[in-house]
Amino acid sequence: MTEPAAPFELDHLSAVSPSGDGRYAADLSPGWVVGGGVNGGYQLAVVGQALRAAIPAKPDAIAVSAHFLTAATPGPATVSVDVRREGGSVATAAVELVQDGTTRIAALATCGDLARFAARAPAVRTTATEPALPPPDECVRSSDAPAELLAFVPMLARFDLRLDPAHAAWGSGEPGMTGVIAGWFRWADGREPDALSLLAVCDVLPPVTFDLAMPGWAPTLELTVHLRAHPAPGWLKVRHQTRNLAGGMFEEDCEIWDSAGRLVAQSRQLALLPRPM
């Protein structure tokens, strides 16, 4: 089965090819490295591609719960998809992303067709508040980061991130101590957002602990993403917040809002606090 070449980078870098028995071959890109590992959200996009291939009638990973067992490295990976139940409107699958016999991610995903859900129940009632951000041109551009940082975090070249200066002073050594990081997001190559790409977008911001004077890598234990609607084209607003540090762990809540003012995804991860550098 020959697939057409993916026109956009994310689709290309997260592509999978079936190898039988519910297994899919992937190749984790060095372009998605952050420090020593491969970005978790990008790995979820790879998982999302395998889910779409395995359950084509339920193309959206409405609820994905991923537990991160070991740090992934660039290179070949295998995604196994074990459909545990397929009903009329949703299907649930157990997924593992494995490299060299070692599981990187164990995940469960409940998939469906968000367009069908929205058509059947068009009402939307949102009391959450869309983040107020200065215009993108008045925000801090990820592309303006120091060359040293860009080399350490190659994934920054995949997208155009504009951080709200109200929560970005940690960049100049003055963390705001608010536990919030927020900004505008779009893909660097002009790709428009879709449900699949939101799986990556929920994990592209720096750890919210940067704003709490705790820089460094914060290993994710568990990340659950709920995709709530197909996003409209244009810039996305992404906001991360933590409200509870305890036992050396913190939760990071993420909201993604589209250009039409819709809350299109919510995620929460539980992560380990960075070790002091």
Next chain:
Amino acid sequence: MTEPAAPFELDHLSAVSPSGDGRYAADLSPGWVVGGGVNGGYQLAVVGQALRAAIPAKPDAIAVSAHFLTAATPGPATVSVDVRREGGSVATAAVELVQDGTTRIAALATCGDLARFAARAPAVRTTATEPALPPPDECVRSSDAPAELLAFVPMLARFDLRLDPAHAAWGSGEPGMTGVIAGWFRWADGREPDALSLLAVCDVLPPVTFDLAMPGWAPTLELTVHLRAHPAPGWLKVRHQTRNLAGGMFEEDCEIWDSAGRLVAQSRQLALLPRPM
């Protein structure tokens, strides 16, 4: 292997016995029925018992992600625990709760010892706000519910729930339309809260949609619980909130606070809106 008889009801009703190969036999209690099914949080407590038996060195299910595939019924069940990785401080297992060959819950759990986590990193920084509730005696008692409701929801006899009257007017046909339900919680038999029991507590309140003029059963698609600390003895405060209804689904965020003012658990579920009755 003979276990001592569990002195408290929850421990007895969620007990499991090993049957080899990572499988544990359980008996889902008719005492935890809510409408047509068995309460999801109670099922998580059963899962938590199996995890403790399988991974005794990591007794706390710090992050549990459960996808609900089919409605459970009272009676025998088997919990299978497949440890996918055990490291120094955490272990991750894939778990299924099965009845008559049909999977009820597929879950992933990352387990550890919260006491060890707290000893290693005693700092706590919480910006979340403890719910302000009137004293328990000025709240709406679950035991005062109409006899018809108590018969339909036998699980209400398992605990003493005191709902904040500010979000309980749906009980008299005047939903507050706030998307919030909150109250005091303690076990009916005097059992003190512990980490295991929080897995059940996060799912004992009525669906928050009751407060949005949408009564009825709201089937859970996915529920993730993060246990953040061992709770102190005494009353718990439990608060549920939804902030986004879309596509016929809503998220329900739960916070559990202990008597020492600690945020001891956070959970989020994605559920289907109740069908109009």
